[in-house]
Amino acid sequence: MSLAQVLIAGKWRAANASGTFQSYDPALAEPIETEFPVSTWADCDEALTAAAEAFQALRKLPASKIAEFLEAFAARIEAAKDELVATASRETALPKNPRLEGNELPRTTGQLRQAAAAARDGAWALPTIDTKLGLASQLEAIGPVVVFGPNNFPLAFNSASGGDFAAAIAAGCPVIAKANSSHPLTTMLLAREAFAAVEATKLPKATVQLIYRTSHADGEKLVSDPRVGAIGYTGSRHAGLVLKAAADRAGKPIYLELSSVNPVVILPGALAEKGDDIAGQFTTSCLMGTGQFCTNPGLVVLVASEATEKFIAQLVGKFSAAPVGTLLSASVAKSLAAGVSTLTQSGAQVLVGGASGGGKGFSYANTLLRASGQQFLRNAAALQTEAFGNASLIVVCDSDSEAAQVLAQLEGNLTGCIYSHTGGADDPSYDLLAPILRQKVGRLINDKMPTGVAVSSAMNHGGPYPATGHPGFTAVGIPASMRRFGMLACYDGVRDHRLPATLQKKNPTGTLQRLINNSWTTADAE
């Protein structure tokens, strides 16, 4: 059995290891042959020192060099596509097509290329000039970034290739990637391509580093180290909050994406107009990828009626008929069972599913639960427990105003949707509910399911705590996601030739949009 190497300070080498672990083939529920090291603090320490040096070197390079790296990396991912997709599929049981090859891999390379374009352009940093006072400011790279990737997107959110990685690198920050334990082999392959691109484009070698796992104590030490600039974390709420506490104590910005039940409100007019359609959309959205999306619709809010009963019966039929997918890991299966159990213990009734198994390997039956609005209001904290996977809770309210009370009890979520009649029949209900939901979510959606998260400048994949750690930031969408990894750097009376090119009087590209004396312009400053 081979033991994987870590990538530290520009070298693939044996880890200083306190132990090893293996990833699993979830469909077979069997371990995969490669072993991965649990690094000791010695590895973290060396990686931090190397990252701090790489950071200083990166600051001296033009952003175009960073863009070249991101593009070279994207091209290498495409060239290594077959191996990456096969490995990711083996480690996650996510289908090769369309999911990994058709969707996630192009998303990953597209994101890297968008980040490259944004780095080259420079407007992500909001360059701002006050010519009268001789002041200029912009966001500049915050320092080395530690990225903890989630289990559910082995490519597009991988700590060595995904959204946080692309945003941090494009902002000028070296990345220490910490592999997700459910797909370390995929992460190793991605880091291999990333490092080859680092070498090909002659970036500082420690621009990309990789460790697989540390002890919990070393993880906390890592995120609070003085050499770190910021942290990106996507994963479980419990582990995320432990890291947040450590980072907060050290004054280190940590950007978290933790949990979300993504409430979907379906108003009576919409149900009457296109209930069948919505039943299909919901089932697809809830069961796609075995429900393992951050934006999976985990809570449906309906108003009691005959049509609602018919709609629920339709969903039950569809959930029963749909094949049961494989879950990402034994621990996802375990936490899904625990989540469903919390919901039933809090009064929710199982309509369909509710038991482990039913699919290949790690699996859990497609599950729908039901509670009344009154039940929800009596036990709101427990009944909004995230059951990450192919399960959802339907809350049937007596009235609009009860639905309003239910929404008012929600904690922060990434998304919230309202389906309403296209002709305006639901408008009074919409006008009552939307302002409440608006305050609870990062992205408010009309008339479609939340699972799609486009990489767009106008996207927000964020939301109020505890969906994330700060409601002002997004993890998806360039350029905004890059701004998480910037510090505001102001220059006061600094001589023009000493300024970064993006803040000098002359517009460095002729196309850079800058806020000069309170107007956005591509002109030179006077």
Added chain:
Amino acid sequence: MSLAQVLIAGKWRAANASGTFQSYDPALAEPIETEFPVSTWADCDEALTAAAEAFQALRKLPASKIAEFLEAFAARIEAAKDELVATASRETALPKNPRLEGNELPRTTGQLRQAAAAARDGAWALPTIDTKLGLASQLEAIGPVVVFGPNNFPLAFNSASGGDFAAAIAAGCPVIAKANSSHPLTTMLLAREAFAAVEATKLPKATVQLIYRTSHADGEKLVSDPRVGAIGYTGSRHAGLVLKAAADRAGKPIYLELSSVNPVVILPGALAEKGDDIAGQFTTSCLMGTGQFCTNPGLVVLVASEATEKFIAQLVGKFSAAPVGTLLSASVAKSLAAGVSTLTQSGAQVLVGGASGGGKGFSYANTLLRASGQQFLRNAAALQTEAFGNASLIVVCDSDSEAAQVLAQLEGNLTGCIYSHTGGADDPSYDLLAPILRQKVGRLINDKMPTGVAVSSAMNHGGPYPATGHPGFTAVGIPASMRRFGMLACYDGVRDHRLPATLQKKNPTGTLQRLINNSWTTADAE
């Protein structure tokens, strides 16, 4: 003796008080006659509920209404100028002119009017539209904001009228002002004018509320309450970090401005070229307002030479000759003495001053201390202790490279300056030191002292921890300071007429700058 009333839920009323306190006339070292209540949790709770209701009401109003309030408040401050300036001067011993009437009061009203203009305009929120995907996003008010103002700017940073207040209100957030205990009477007068403006412009009555003091435990409970959106705090590091820990645990964004020694590096060429000038500038900057500025130059870095000795002798002469000002409070005098004592115990030598008294009321001698670069490097943490007030430490280094090591040991600061020869004689030293200093400060300055903080879109009054809690934000400079009080609100597929006016296809003013399909434009979206 009269007992002041709190302003809660639109009423001036007696507090639920657990005790009382008085402010002092620092020049007489005597208490001022009015008593102020220490509120119990009942007051905080009522204020929070009222603020949450006011927040919902504010969200329904056009931003122009908020702008009218800010302008009405500015006009009322001007009308009440004599009383405000006299009271602030009595509570702080800051001179009426030019400081309070000529400088701080117009800064306060100017800031309120800039905030009004920014609210009316709307571009502060970075409205972003992706027409192809039907996505739109912008920053929207984060919720009620609790503002803790500092002792040193009774008008321009007052919790009921200053920078955080203006930014939060302009972003659409009601403010619960917590008075600084050294000038509660000034704060009460400002809140009186603010509330009169609230009534005149028909804003929700709890848009502005005022309490004077709480127990420490209630302060922590206040900043972590679910009804709070965010917190602005300017003050001592110790108290700030206690509040930060409480807010962090609750996932509440807290924007802190804590402490800073504002290093000033004077390179040999600059010293040769204009040492006399710089000696004058430094003395003015360090002793102005009895040194009680967040951006007071508390650490001077020089390279050893005869000219340096002459320069230091000049400073000693100027510090000896300058009148000793009055400090803001007994506690400032005490903490200044403690700060100087920490420095001397860590090896710094007193060149002039170093003893309490010498001025009217609460005072401490104008103080200069000296240490070598080697001493600093041996004891860097203690030797960068902030001695808030009219004191500064001079560090004389053997060489540029020792100066570089000194700068590398600095923690986060608001500002850092380098004086260098205008003809370029110091450029090699500048090129060595500036990149190190850049990483340590929010604002990098050339050839002038740091004490001036212009209210400009390009200002950064922020910096790396522990100068603030997050290096991406500024406390001064509109519109950037407003963005601290926004949550990112995205709309996905939301019907055009349901969108906020600023995100609808039609540009609501014809002049609002929006990022549409990645270009800033004032055109309508298509």
